[in-house]
Amino acid sequence: MRSSGKLIIYTDLDGTFLDHETYSCSAALPALRAATARAIPVVFCSSKTLAETEVIRKQVGARDPFIVENGGAVYVPRNYFPFGIRRSVQRGDFEVVELGTPYPRLVEALRRLREDLPCRFLGFHDMTEEEVAADAGLTLAEAQRAKEREYDEAFKIVGADPAVVGVVLARIEEAGLRYTRGGRYYHLLGDHDKGRAVRILNDLFRRAHGSIVTVGLGDTLNDLPMLEAVDLPVVVKKADGDHDRSVIGRLPQVRLAPGVGPRGWEAAVREILAERVGA
Ligand SMILES: [Mg+2]
Structure with missing residues:
Protein backbone atom coordinates (compact mmCIF):
# COMPACT_ATOMS: atom_id res chain seq x y z
CA MET A 1 0.00 0.00 0.00
CA ARG A 2 1.38 3.41 -0.94
CA SER A 3 0.64 6.38 1.25
CA SER A 4 0.60 10.02 0.31
CA GLY A 5 1.96 11.03 3.72
CA LYS A 6 5.59 11.89 4.34
CA LEU A 7 7.20 8.92 6.10
CA ILE A 8 8.92 9.72 9.43
CA ILE A 9 10.84 7.04 11.36
CA TYR A 10 11.38 7.23 15.14
CA THR A 11 13.75 4.73 16.66
CA ASP A 12 15.06 3.65 20.02
CA LEU A 13 18.84 3.09 20.11
CA ASP A 14 19.98 0.53 22.74
CA GLY A 15 18.78 -2.96 21.85
CA THR A 16 16.92 -1.68 18.75
CA PHE A 17 19.13 0.27 16.33
CA LEU A 18 22.21 -0.72 18.36
CA ASP A 19 23.07 -4.26 19.41
CA HIS A 20 22.31 -4.84 23.12
CA GLU A 21 25.79 -6.24 23.86
CA THR A 22 28.19 -4.66 21.34
CA TYR A 23 26.32 -1.37 20.75
CA SER A 24 27.06 -1.82 17.01
CA CYS A 25 24.55 -0.54 14.44
CA SER A 26 26.25 -2.11 11.41
CA ALA A 27 23.40 -4.57 10.73
CA ALA A 28 20.90 -1.69 10.49
CA LEU A 29 23.01 0.65 8.35
CA PRO A 30 21.89 -0.45 4.85
CA ALA A 31 18.24 0.30 5.68
CA LEU A 32 19.19 3.59 7.37
CA ARG A 33 21.05 4.58 4.19
CA ALA A 34 18.04 3.57 2.05
CA ALA A 35 15.76 5.76 4.20
CA THR A 36 18.04 8.81 4.24
CA ALA A 37 18.63 8.49 0.46
CA ARG A 38 14.87 9.05 0.11
CA ALA A 39 14.94 12.06 2.49
CA ILE A 40 12.98 10.13 5.12
CA PRO A 41 13.79 11.56 8.57
CA VAL A 42 15.12 9.02 11.08
CA VAL A 43 14.70 10.42 14.59
CA PHE A 44 16.72 8.80 17.39
CA CYS A 45 14.53 8.55 20.49
CA SER A 46 16.51 7.03 23.31
CA SER A 47 17.29 7.01 27.01
CA LYS A 48 20.81 8.09 26.03
CA THR A 49 22.18 11.52 26.91
CA LEU A 50 22.93 14.35 24.49
CA ALA A 51 26.66 13.52 24.62
CA GLU A 52 26.04 9.85 23.79
CA THR A 53 23.53 10.60 21.03
CA GLU A 54 25.83 13.13 19.37
CA VAL A 55 28.54 10.48 18.98
CA ILE A 56 26.13 8.08 17.26
CA ARG A 57 24.74 10.85 15.01
CA LYS A 58 28.28 11.69 13.87
CA GLN A 59 29.12 8.03 13.38
CA VAL A 60 26.19 7.45 10.98
CA GLY A 61 25.99 10.97 9.52
CA ALA A 62 22.51 11.65 10.95
CA ARG A 63 21.12 15.17 10.48
CA ASP A 64 17.56 14.85 11.74
CA PRO A 65 16.07 15.95 15.07
CA PHE A 66 16.51 13.61 18.06
CA ILE A 67 15.08 12.94 21.50
CA VAL A 68 17.29 12.32 24.55
CA GLU A 69 16.85 10.78 28.02
CA ASN A 70 13.49 9.08 27.48
CA GLY A 71 11.83 12.24 26.19
CA GLY A 72 13.61 14.68 28.52
CA ALA A 73 14.37 17.02 25.62
CA VAL A 74 13.80 17.35 21.88
CA TYR A 75 16.79 18.60 19.86
CA VAL A 76 16.14 20.12 16.44
CA PRO A 77 19.09 21.26 14.27
CA ARG A 78 18.85 25.00 13.75
CA ASN A 79 16.88 25.91 10.58
CA TYR A 80 15.75 22.29 10.09
CA PHE A 81 12.14 23.46 9.94
CA PRO A 82 11.23 26.59 7.97
CA PHE A 83 9.64 28.14 11.07
CA GLY A 84 10.54 28.84 14.68
CA ILE A 85 9.72 26.32 17.41
CA ARG A 86 7.53 27.40 20.29
CA ARG A 87 8.95 27.16 23.78
CA SER A 88 12.41 26.24 22.47
CA VAL A 89 15.75 27.51 23.71
CA GLN A 90 18.92 27.85 21.66
CA ARG A 91 21.76 25.54 22.61
CA GLY A 92 24.71 25.54 20.25
CA ASP A 93 23.49 24.43 16.83
CA PHE A 94 20.13 23.25 18.15
CA GLU A 95 16.71 24.52 19.09
CA VAL A 96 15.81 22.56 22.21
CA VAL A 97 12.41 21.86 23.74
CA GLU A 98 12.99 20.80 27.34
CA LEU A 99 10.32 18.54 28.83
CA GLY A 100 12.13 16.81 31.68
CA THR A 101 12.50 17.39 35.39
CA PRO A 102 16.01 18.70 36.18
CA GLY A 190 9.47 13.49 35.97
CA ASP A 191 6.35 14.17 33.92
CA HIS A 192 7.74 13.19 30.54
CA ASP A 193 8.15 10.17 28.32
CA LYS A 194 9.19 9.35 24.76
CA GLY A 195 5.60 9.68 23.56
CA ARG A 196 5.20 13.32 24.59
CA ALA A 197 8.43 14.20 22.77
CA VAL A 198 7.34 12.27 19.67
CA ARG A 199 4.00 14.09 19.56
CA ILE A 200 5.79 17.44 19.64
CA LEU A 201 7.92 16.41 16.65
CA ASN A 202 4.88 14.92 14.88
CA ASP A 203 3.23 18.36 15.05
CA LEU A 204 6.35 20.04 13.65
CA PHE A 205 6.73 17.50 10.84
CA ARG A 206 3.02 17.85 10.00
CA ARG A 207 3.39 21.60 9.82
CA ALA A 208 6.39 21.23 7.51
CA HIS A 209 5.11 18.42 5.28
CA GLY A 210 1.33 18.29 5.60
CA SER A 211 0.22 14.67 5.93
CA ILE A 212 2.70 12.32 7.65
CA VAL A 213 2.90 8.57 8.30
CA THR A 214 4.95 7.76 11.39
CA VAL A 215 6.89 4.60 12.20
CA GLY A 216 8.36 3.75 15.61
CA LEU A 217 10.84 0.98 16.41
CA GLY A 218 11.64 -0.18 19.94
CA ASP A 219 12.39 -3.18 22.12
CA THR A 220 11.34 -2.58 25.74
CA LEU A 221 8.85 -0.89 28.06
CA ASN A 222 10.37 2.60 27.84
CA ASP A 223 9.50 2.54 24.13
CA LEU A 224 5.78 1.95 24.70
CA PRO A 225 4.79 5.67 24.83
CA MET A 226 6.74 6.27 21.58
CA LEU A 227 5.11 3.27 19.93
CA GLU A 228 1.66 4.46 21.03
CA ALA A 229 2.33 7.86 19.43
CA VAL A 230 3.05 6.51 15.91
CA ASP A 231 0.97 5.02 13.08
CA LEU A 232 3.15 1.93 12.57
CA PRO A 233 4.69 0.59 15.80
CA VAL A 234 7.40 -2.06 15.35
CA VAL A 235 8.97 -4.16 18.11
CA VAL A 236 12.31 -5.88 17.46
CA LYS A 237 13.38 -9.01 19.32
CA LYS A 238 15.40 -8.69 22.51
CA ALA A 239 18.78 -10.39 22.86
CA ASP A 240 17.05 -13.51 24.26
CA GLY A 241 15.22 -13.93 20.92
CA ASP A 242 11.75 -12.97 22.20
CA HIS A 243 9.64 -9.87 21.70
CA ASP A 244 8.96 -8.03 24.99
CA ARG A 245 5.50 -9.23 25.98
CA SER A 246 4.86 -6.27 28.30
CA VAL A 247 5.08 -4.07 25.18
CA ILE A 248 3.45 -6.11 22.41
CA GLY A 249 0.49 -7.02 24.61
CA ARG A 250 -0.43 -3.34 24.82
CA LEU A 251 -0.16 -2.53 21.10
CA PRO A 252 -3.03 -3.98 19.04
CA GLN A 253 -1.52 -3.05 15.65
CA VAL A 254 2.10 -3.88 16.38
CA ARG A 255 4.45 -5.37 13.80
CA LEU A 256 6.88 -7.94 15.12
CA ALA A 257 10.29 -7.54 13.47
CA PRO A 258 11.73 -10.94 12.59
CA GLY A 259 15.21 -10.33 14.05
CA VAL A 260 17.05 -9.30 17.21
CA GLY A 261 17.93 -5.59 17.62
CA PRO A 262 19.51 -4.00 14.52
CA ARG A 263 18.84 -7.10 12.37
CA GLY A 264 15.14 -6.78 13.11
CA TRP A 265 15.42 -3.03 12.48
CA GLU A 266 16.93 -3.63 9.04
CA ALA A 267 14.23 -6.12 8.02
CA ALA A 268 11.32 -4.04 9.33
CA VAL A 269 12.49 -0.75 7.80
CA ARG A 270 13.16 -2.47 4.45
CA GLU A 271 9.64 -3.91 4.49
CA ILE A 272 8.03 -0.56 5.34
CA LEU A 273 10.06 1.29 2.68
CA ALA A 274 8.94 -1.30 0.09
CA GLU A 275 5.29 -0.88 1.11
CA ARG A 276 5.23 2.87 1.48
CA VAL A 277 7.68 4.33 -1.01
CA GLY A 278 8.31 1.35 -3.31
CA ALA A 279 12.00 1.25 -2.31
MG1 LIG B 1 16.02 -0.20 23.99
Missing part, protein backbone atom coordinates in the same frame (compact mmCIF):
# COMPACT_ATOMS: atom_id res chain seq x y z
CA TYR A 103 18.41 15.92 37.17
CA PRO A 104 19.32 17.28 40.64
CA ARG A 105 15.65 17.04 41.65
CA LEU A 106 15.49 13.41 40.51
CA VAL A 107 18.66 12.53 42.40
CA GLU A 108 17.30 14.18 45.53
CA ALA A 109 13.99 12.30 45.16
CA LEU A 110 15.88 8.99 44.84
CA ARG A 111 17.89 9.81 47.95
CA ARG A 112 14.72 10.42 49.98
CA LEU A 113 12.98 7.32 48.59
CA ARG A 114 15.73 4.95 49.52
CA GLU A 115 16.01 6.09 53.14
CA ASP A 116 13.42 3.61 54.40
CA LEU A 117 13.49 0.87 51.78
CA PRO A 118 14.62 -2.71 52.47
CA CYS A 119 16.87 -2.89 49.41
CA ARG A 120 19.75 -1.10 47.71
CA PHE A 121 19.19 1.50 45.07
CA LEU A 122 22.09 2.24 42.78
CA GLY A 123 21.79 5.25 40.47
CA PHE A 124 24.28 6.42 37.88
CA HIS A 125 25.11 9.36 40.17
CA ASP A 126 26.21 6.84 42.85
CA MET A 127 28.47 4.98 40.43
CA THR A 128 31.91 5.94 39.20
CA GLU A 129 32.68 5.99 35.49
CA GLU A 130 34.53 2.72 35.99
CA GLU A 131 31.49 1.11 37.62
CA VAL A 132 29.09 2.30 34.90
CA ALA A 133 31.53 1.07 32.24
CA ALA A 134 31.81 -2.38 33.81
CA ASP A 135 28.09 -2.67 34.51
CA ALA A 136 26.82 -1.54 31.10
CA GLY A 137 29.66 -2.89 28.92
CA LEU A 138 30.84 0.59 27.88
CA THR A 139 34.29 2.11 27.47
CA LEU A 140 35.31 4.69 30.06
CA ALA A 141 34.68 7.55 27.61
CA GLU A 142 31.24 6.13 26.80
CA ALA A 143 30.44 5.75 30.51
CA GLN A 144 31.43 9.37 31.08
CA ARG A 145 28.98 10.47 28.37
CA ALA A 146 26.28 8.18 29.83
CA LYS A 147 26.69 9.93 33.20
CA GLU A 148 26.09 13.41 31.72
CA ARG A 149 22.42 13.14 32.60
CA GLU A 150 20.02 16.09 32.70
CA TYR A 151 16.46 14.74 32.94
CA ASP A 152 16.50 11.01 33.68
CA GLU A 153 18.29 8.92 36.30
CA ALA A 154 19.20 5.37 35.34
CA PHE A 155 19.13 3.08 38.37
CA LYS A 156 18.97 -0.52 39.46
CA ILE A 157 17.48 -2.20 42.49
CA VAL A 158 20.02 -4.57 43.97
CA GLY A 159 19.16 -7.80 45.75
CA ALA A 160 15.40 -7.31 45.94
CA ASP A 161 12.70 -9.89 45.25
CA PRO A 162 9.86 -8.91 42.87
CA ALA A 163 7.54 -7.96 45.74
CA VAL A 164 10.05 -5.44 47.09
CA VAL A 165 10.67 -4.09 43.59
CA GLY A 166 6.90 -3.55 43.32
CA VAL A 167 6.93 -1.54 46.57
CA VAL A 168 9.85 0.59 45.36
CA LEU A 169 8.16 1.38 42.07
CA ALA A 170 4.88 2.22 43.84
CA ARG A 171 6.78 4.62 46.14
CA ILE A 172 8.18 6.40 43.08
CA GLU A 173 4.67 7.01 41.79
CA GLU A 174 3.45 8.10 45.23
CA ALA A 175 6.25 10.69 45.20
CA GLY A 176 4.75 12.18 42.02
CA LEU A 177 7.50 10.83 39.78
CA ARG A 178 7.50 8.15 37.13
CA TYR A 179 9.65 5.22 36.19
CA THR A 180 10.20 3.16 33.12
CA ARG A 181 12.47 0.28 32.17
CA GLY A 182 14.98 -0.09 29.36
CA GLY A 183 17.10 -3.08 28.40
CA ARG A 184 19.47 -2.76 31.38
CA TYR A 185 18.15 -0.21 33.88
CA TYR A 186 15.11 1.31 35.43
CA HIS A 187 14.78 5.04 34.76
CA LEU A 188 13.41 7.67 37.10
CA LEU A 189 11.61 10.48 35.29
Whole structure:
Protein backbone atom coordinates (compact mmCIF):
# COMPACT_ATOMS: atom_id res chain seq x y z
CA MET A 1 0.00 0.00 0.00
CA ARG A 2 1.38 3.41 -0.94
CA SER A 3 0.64 6.38 1.25
CA SER A 4 0.60 10.02 0.31
CA GLY A 5 1.96 11.03 3.72
CA LYS A 6 5.59 11.89 4.34
CA LEU A 7 7.20 8.92 6.10
CA ILE A 8 8.92 9.72 9.43
CA ILE A 9 10.84 7.04 11.36
CA TYR A 10 11.38 7.23 15.14
CA THR A 11 13.75 4.73 16.66
CA ASP A 12 15.06 3.65 20.02
CA LEU A 13 18.84 3.09 20.11
CA ASP A 14 19.98 0.53 22.74
CA GLY A 15 18.78 -2.96 21.85
CA THR A 16 16.92 -1.68 18.75
CA PHE A 17 19.13 0.27 16.33
CA LEU A 18 22.21 -0.72 18.36
CA ASP A 19 23.07 -4.26 19.41
CA HIS A 20 22.31 -4.84 23.12
CA GLU A 21 25.79 -6.24 23.86
CA THR A 22 28.19 -4.66 21.34
CA TYR A 23 26.32 -1.37 20.75
CA SER A 24 27.06 -1.82 17.01
CA CYS A 25 24.55 -0.54 14.44
CA SER A 26 26.25 -2.11 11.41
CA ALA A 27 23.40 -4.57 10.73
CA ALA A 28 20.90 -1.69 10.49
CA LEU A 29 23.01 0.65 8.35
CA PRO A 30 21.89 -0.45 4.85
CA ALA A 31 18.24 0.30 5.68
CA LEU A 32 19.19 3.59 7.37
CA ARG A 33 21.05 4.58 4.19
CA ALA A 34 18.04 3.57 2.05
CA ALA A 35 15.76 5.76 4.20
CA THR A 36 18.04 8.81 4.24
CA ALA A 37 18.63 8.49 0.46
CA ARG A 38 14.87 9.05 0.11
CA ALA A 39 14.94 12.06 2.49
CA ILE A 40 12.98 10.13 5.12
CA PRO A 41 13.79 11.56 8.57
CA VAL A 42 15.12 9.02 11.08
CA VAL A 43 14.70 10.42 14.59
CA PHE A 44 16.72 8.80 17.39
CA CYS A 45 14.53 8.55 20.49
CA SER A 46 16.51 7.03 23.31
CA SER A 47 17.29 7.01 27.01
CA LYS A 48 20.81 8.09 26.03
CA THR A 49 22.18 11.52 26.91
CA LEU A 50 22.93 14.35 24.49
CA ALA A 51 26.66 13.52 24.62
CA GLU A 52 26.04 9.85 23.79
CA THR A 53 23.53 10.60 21.03
CA GLU A 54 25.83 13.13 19.37
CA VAL A 55 28.54 10.48 18.98
CA ILE A 56 26.13 8.08 17.26
CA ARG A 57 24.74 10.85 15.01
CA LYS A 58 28.28 11.69 13.87
CA GLN A 59 29.12 8.03 13.38
CA VAL A 60 26.19 7.45 10.98
CA GLY A 61 25.99 10.97 9.52
CA ALA A 62 22.51 11.65 10.95
CA ARG A 63 21.12 15.17 10.48
CA ASP A 64 17.56 14.85 11.74
CA PRO A 65 16.07 15.95 15.07
CA PHE A 66 16.51 13.61 18.06
CA ILE A 67 15.08 12.94 21.50
CA VAL A 68 17.29 12.32 24.55
CA GLU A 69 16.85 10.78 28.02
CA ASN A 70 13.49 9.08 27.48
CA GLY A 71 11.83 12.24 26.19
CA GLY A 72 13.61 14.68 28.52
CA ALA A 73 14.37 17.02 25.62
CA VAL A 74 13.80 17.35 21.88
CA TYR A 75 16.79 18.60 19.86
CA VAL A 76 16.14 20.12 16.44
CA PRO A 77 19.09 21.26 14.27
CA ARG A 78 18.85 25.00 13.75
CA ASN A 79 16.88 25.91 10.58
CA TYR A 80 15.75 22.29 10.09
CA PHE A 81 12.14 23.46 9.94
CA PRO A 82 11.23 26.59 7.97
CA PHE A 83 9.64 28.14 11.07
CA GLY A 84 10.54 28.84 14.68
CA ILE A 85 9.72 26.32 17.41
CA ARG A 86 7.53 27.40 20.29
CA ARG A 87 8.95 27.16 23.78
CA SER A 88 12.41 26.24 22.47
CA VAL A 89 15.75 27.51 23.71
CA GLN A 90 18.92 27.85 21.66
CA ARG A 91 21.76 25.54 22.61
CA GLY A 92 24.71 25.54 20.25
CA ASP A 93 23.49 24.43 16.83
CA PHE A 94 20.13 23.25 18.15
CA GLU A 95 16.71 24.52 19.09
CA VAL A 96 15.81 22.56 22.21
CA VAL A 97 12.41 21.86 23.74
CA GLU A 98 12.99 20.80 27.34
CA LEU A 99 10.32 18.54 28.83
CA GLY A 100 12.13 16.81 31.68
CA THR A 101 12.50 17.39 35.39
CA PRO A 102 16.01 18.70 36.18
CA TYR A 103 18.41 15.92 37.17
CA PRO A 104 19.32 17.28 40.64
CA ARG A 105 15.65 17.04 41.65
CA LEU A 106 15.49 13.41 40.51
CA VAL A 107 18.66 12.53 42.40
CA GLU A 108 17.30 14.18 45.53
CA ALA A 109 13.99 12.30 45.16
CA LEU A 110 15.88 8.99 44.84
CA ARG A 111 17.89 9.81 47.95
CA ARG A 112 14.72 10.42 49.98
CA LEU A 113 12.98 7.32 48.59
CA ARG A 114 15.73 4.95 49.52
CA GLU A 115 16.01 6.09 53.14
CA ASP A 116 13.42 3.61 54.40
CA LEU A 117 13.49 0.87 51.78
CA PRO A 118 14.62 -2.71 52.47
CA CYS A 119 16.87 -2.89 49.41
CA ARG A 120 19.75 -1.10 47.71
CA PHE A 121 19.19 1.50 45.07
CA LEU A 122 22.09 2.24 42.78
CA GLY A 123 21.79 5.25 40.47
CA PHE A 124 24.28 6.42 37.88
CA HIS A 125 25.11 9.36 40.17
CA ASP A 126 26.21 6.84 42.85
CA MET A 127 28.47 4.98 40.43
CA THR A 128 31.91 5.94 39.20
CA GLU A 129 32.68 5.99 35.49
CA GLU A 130 34.53 2.72 35.99
CA GLU A 131 31.49 1.11 37.62
CA VAL A 132 29.09 2.30 34.90
CA ALA A 133 31.53 1.07 32.24
CA ALA A 134 31.81 -2.38 33.81
CA ASP A 135 28.09 -2.67 34.51
CA ALA A 136 26.82 -1.54 31.10
CA GLY A 137 29.66 -2.89 28.92
CA LEU A 138 30.84 0.59 27.88
CA THR A 139 34.29 2.11 27.47
CA LEU A 140 35.31 4.69 30.06
CA ALA A 141 34.68 7.55 27.61
CA GLU A 142 31.24 6.13 26.80
CA ALA A 143 30.44 5.75 30.51
CA GLN A 144 31.43 9.37 31.08
CA ARG A 145 28.98 10.47 28.37
CA ALA A 146 26.28 8.18 29.83
CA LYS A 147 26.69 9.93 33.20
CA GLU A 148 26.09 13.41 31.72
CA ARG A 149 22.42 13.14 32.60
CA GLU A 150 20.02 16.09 32.70
CA TYR A 151 16.46 14.74 32.94
CA ASP A 152 16.50 11.01 33.68
CA GLU A 153 18.29 8.92 36.30
CA ALA A 154 19.20 5.37 35.34
CA PHE A 155 19.13 3.08 38.37
CA LYS A 156 18.97 -0.52 39.46
CA ILE A 157 17.48 -2.20 42.49
CA VAL A 158 20.02 -4.57 43.97
CA GLY A 159 19.16 -7.80 45.75
CA ALA A 160 15.40 -7.31 45.94
CA ASP A 161 12.70 -9.89 45.25
CA PRO A 162 9.86 -8.91 42.87
CA ALA A 163 7.54 -7.96 45.74
CA VAL A 164 10.05 -5.44 47.09
CA VAL A 165 10.67 -4.09 43.59
CA GLY A 166 6.90 -3.55 43.32
CA VAL A 167 6.93 -1.54 46.57
CA VAL A 168 9.85 0.59 45.36
CA LEU A 169 8.16 1.38 42.07
CA ALA A 170 4.88 2.22 43.84
CA ARG A 171 6.78 4.62 46.14
CA ILE A 172 8.18 6.40 43.08
CA GLU A 173 4.67 7.01 41.79
CA GLU A 174 3.45 8.10 45.23
CA ALA A 175 6.25 10.69 45.20
CA GLY A 176 4.75 12.18 42.02
CA LEU A 177 7.50 10.83 39.78
CA ARG A 178 7.50 8.15 37.13
CA TYR A 179 9.65 5.22 36.19
CA THR A 180 10.20 3.16 33.12
CA ARG A 181 12.47 0.28 32.17
CA GLY A 182 14.98 -0.09 29.36
CA GLY A 183 17.10 -3.08 28.40
CA ARG A 184 19.47 -2.76 31.38
CA TYR A 185 18.15 -0.21 33.88
CA TYR A 186 15.11 1.31 35.43
CA HIS A 187 14.78 5.04 34.76
CA LEU A 188 13.41 7.67 37.10
CA LEU A 189 11.61 10.48 35.29
CA GLY A 190 9.47 13.49 35.97
CA ASP A 191 6.35 14.17 33.92
CA HIS A 192 7.74 13.19 30.54
CA ASP A 193 8.15 10.17 28.32
CA LYS A 194 9.19 9.35 24.76
CA GLY A 195 5.60 9.68 23.56
CA ARG A 196 5.20 13.32 24.59
CA ALA A 197 8.43 14.20 22.77
CA VAL A 198 7.34 12.27 19.67
CA ARG A 199 4.00 14.09 19.56
CA ILE A 200 5.79 17.44 19.64
CA LEU A 201 7.92 16.41 16.65
CA ASN A 202 4.88 14.92 14.88
CA ASP A 203 3.23 18.36 15.05
CA LEU A 204 6.35 20.04 13.65
CA PHE A 205 6.73 17.50 10.84
CA ARG A 206 3.02 17.85 10.00
CA ARG A 207 3.39 21.60 9.82
CA ALA A 208 6.39 21.23 7.51
CA HIS A 209 5.11 18.42 5.28
CA GLY A 210 1.33 18.29 5.60
CA SER A 211 0.22 14.67 5.93
CA ILE A 212 2.70 12.32 7.65
CA VAL A 213 2.90 8.57 8.30
CA THR A 214 4.95 7.76 11.39
CA VAL A 215 6.89 4.60 12.20
CA GLY A 216 8.36 3.75 15.61
CA LEU A 217 10.84 0.98 16.41
CA GLY A 218 11.64 -0.18 19.94
CA ASP A 219 12.39 -3.18 22.12
CA THR A 220 11.34 -2.58 25.74
CA LEU A 221 8.85 -0.89 28.06
CA ASN A 222 10.37 2.60 27.84
CA ASP A 223 9.50 2.54 24.13
CA LEU A 224 5.78 1.95 24.70
CA PRO A 225 4.79 5.67 24.83
CA MET A 226 6.74 6.27 21.58
CA LEU A 227 5.11 3.27 19.93
CA GLU A 228 1.66 4.46 21.03
CA ALA A 229 2.33 7.86 19.43
CA VAL A 230 3.05 6.51 15.91
CA ASP A 231 0.97 5.02 13.08
CA LEU A 232 3.15 1.93 12.57
CA PRO A 233 4.69 0.59 15.80
CA VAL A 234 7.40 -2.06 15.35
CA VAL A 235 8.97 -4.16 18.11
CA VAL A 236 12.31 -5.88 17.46
CA LYS A 237 13.38 -9.01 19.32
CA LYS A 238 15.40 -8.69 22.51
CA ALA A 239 18.78 -10.39 22.86
CA ASP A 240 17.05 -13.51 24.26
CA GLY A 241 15.22 -13.93 20.92
CA ASP A 242 11.75 -12.97 22.20
CA HIS A 243 9.64 -9.87 21.70
CA ASP A 244 8.96 -8.03 24.99
CA ARG A 245 5.50 -9.23 25.98
CA SER A 246 4.86 -6.27 28.30
CA VAL A 247 5.08 -4.07 25.18
CA ILE A 248 3.45 -6.11 22.41
CA GLY A 249 0.49 -7.02 24.61
CA ARG A 250 -0.43 -3.34 24.82
CA LEU A 251 -0.16 -2.53 21.10
CA PRO A 252 -3.03 -3.98 19.04
CA GLN A 253 -1.52 -3.05 15.65
CA VAL A 254 2.10 -3.88 16.38
CA ARG A 255 4.45 -5.37 13.80
CA LEU A 256 6.88 -7.94 15.12
CA ALA A 257 10.29 -7.54 13.47
CA PRO A 258 11.73 -10.94 12.59
CA GLY A 259 15.21 -10.33 14.05
CA VAL A 260 17.05 -9.30 17.21
CA GLY A 261 17.93 -5.59 17.62
CA PRO A 262 19.51 -4.00 14.52
CA ARG A 263 18.84 -7.10 12.37
CA GLY A 264 15.14 -6.78 13.11
CA TRP A 265 15.42 -3.03 12.48
CA GLU A 266 16.93 -3.63 9.04
CA ALA A 267 14.23 -6.12 8.02
CA ALA A 268 11.32 -4.04 9.33
CA VAL A 269 12.49 -0.75 7.80
CA ARG A 270 13.16 -2.47 4.45
CA GLU A 271 9.64 -3.91 4.49
CA ILE A 272 8.03 -0.56 5.34
CA LEU A 273 10.06 1.29 2.68
CA ALA A 274 8.94 -1.30 0.09
CA GLU A 275 5.29 -0.88 1.11
CA ARG A 276 5.23 2.87 1.48
CA VAL A 277 7.68 4.33 -1.01
CA GLY A 278 8.31 1.35 -3.31
CA ALA A 279 12.00 1.25 -2.31
MG1 LIG B 1 16.02 -0.20 23.99
